[in-house]
Amino acid sequence: MRILITGGAGYIGSFILRALEDKYELLVLDSLEEGHIWAVGGHKLVVGDIGDEKILNDIYENFKPDVIIHCAAYIIAPESCKEPFKYYENNFYKSLKMLKFFLERNLKYFIFSSTAAVYGNPKYLPIDESHPIEPLNPYGWSKFFFERAIMDLKNVYDFEYIILRYFNTAGASLDGKLGQYKKEPTHLISRIIRTILGFYDRLEIYGNDYPTKDGTAIRDYIHILDLAQLHKIALEYLLENKKSEIINLGYGRGYSVLEVVELANKILKPFKYEFTKRREGDPAILIADNKKMKLLFNFVPKYDDMELILKTSYNWEIYRIENNLK
Numbered sequence: 223m224r225i226l227i228t229g230g231a232g233y234i235g236s237f238i239l240r241a242l243e244d245k246y247e248l249l250v251l252d253s254l255e256e257g258h259i260w261a262v263g264g265h266k267l268v269v270g271d272i273g274d275e276k277i278l279n280d281i282y283e284n285f286k287p288d289v290i291i292h293c294a295a296y297i298i299a300p301e302s303c304k305e306p307f308k309y310y311e312n313n314f315y316k317s318l319k320m321l322k323f324f325l326e327r328n329l330k331y332f333i334f335s336s337t338a339a340v341y342g343n344p345k346y347l348p349i350d351e352s353h354p355i356e357p358l359n360p361y362g363w364s365k366f367f368f369e370r371a372i373m374d375l376k377n378v379y380d381f382e383y384i385i386l387r388y389f390n391t392a393g394a395s396l397d398g399k400l401g402q403y404k405k406e407p408t409h410l411i412s413r414i415i416r417t418i419l420g421f422y423d424r425l426e427i428y429g430n431d432y433p434t435k436d437g438t439a440i441r442d443y444i445h446i447l448d449l450a451q452l453h454k455i456a457l458e459y460l461l462e463n464k465k466s467e468i469i470n471l472g473y474g475r476g477y478s479v480l481e482v483v484e485l486a487n488k489i490l491k492p493f494k495y496e497f498t499k500r501r502e503g504d505p506a507i508l509i510a511d512n513k514k515m516k517l518l519f520n521f522v523p524k525y526d527d528m529e530l531i532l533k534t535s536y537n538w539e540i541y542r543i544e545n546n547l548k
């Protein structure tokens with residue numbers, strides 16, 4: 223079974239590679255714009271753009287994927303408010319072109335990395351998969367437009383898909399040798415660790431006037447190792463049941479930004495923080511209803527532990543700096 227992983231040199235893709243490597247033949251397609259050779263870990267890599275038909279053709283001729291796991295995307299919601307075209311072009315238009323290219327060549331299985339950002343501000347909590355779709359930013363819309371396109375294409379082409387809506391993914395490998403790296407991280411936990419290690423003199427907390435218990439935004443953080451394992455299970459589910467699904471991936475509980483900050487202060491090292499104004503496009507609360515994930519995938523999370531998320535992220539950042547991984 224041959225699997226093409228787009229964005230496999232990025233954070234989530236690199237862990238999916240590790241989760242699948244024992245059982246499947248894998249190929250990564252990544253532009254390396256945001257990805258890293260070291261993250262691919264010696265797997266076969268095509269450096270190129272998902273929108274480049276010549277490259278897609280080469281991949282088709284030489285690899286003929288049975289399954290595509292599509293992780294490649296731009297992912298920074300606040301940036302998408304300032305540069306909407308960049309997000310619609312990459313996350314929607316190029317993704318659509320790529321999917322059409324392979325569907326026309328008989329692709330049968332497609333797994334898509336979507337996001338809880340499609341939901342917008344929750345109308346109720348926790349958020350299940352039938353919650354209304356009202357993204358607060360072009361990033362969320364770009365991901366939803368592509369979801370919609372997948373569903374419509376299903377009416378015309380003979381294939382099955384699983385759309386996985388991730389909540390906040392965080393953490394690193396248990397040995398601290400693989401994790402997330404962005405030159406200018408925007409995710410909370412990466413920024414906390416960089417603040418502790420002296421890259422910033424203080425952490426900015428965006429908004430303390432949200433309608434939450436302590437005024438800071440609440441998110442459902444899922445450890446990357448559980449998330450990656452869930453892709454393996456989703457793939458097996460898809461191959462066995464041949465049934466398309468949309469599934470939330472989260473632990474079903476939320477931590478406020480302040481709770482994460484205070485825990486990191488306690489168990490890692492003390493650091494300074496300050497409150498600043500809200501960022502554009504950030505919902506107040508995102509917590510997954512993960513009943514469907516648990517039921518369909520029969521999945522019991524192994525790493526549902528914020529201390530572990532923080533400690534693995536910290537160990538990874540030290541390893542990354544010591545080994546000059548960029």
Ligand SMILES: NC(=O)c1ccc[n+]([C@@H]2O[C@H](COP(=O)([O-])OP(=O)(O)OC[C@H]3O[C@@H](n4cnc5c(N)ncnc54)[C@H](O)[C@@H]3O)[C@@H](O)[C@H]2O)c1
Binds near residue numbers: 292294336387
């Ligand atoms: N990180 C999260 O918390 C989170 C949450 C929800 C959803 N997601 C989704 O998960 C996926 C992976 O996110 P990530 O955190 O690993 O991001 P990432 O930036 O680390 O990885 C994305 C990868 O895609 C590559 N890429 C982007 N555009 C490309 C293109 N046109 N052609 C080829 N390669 C391209 C980048 O070089 C990068 O390696 C994304 O689709 C994102 O929307 C992430």
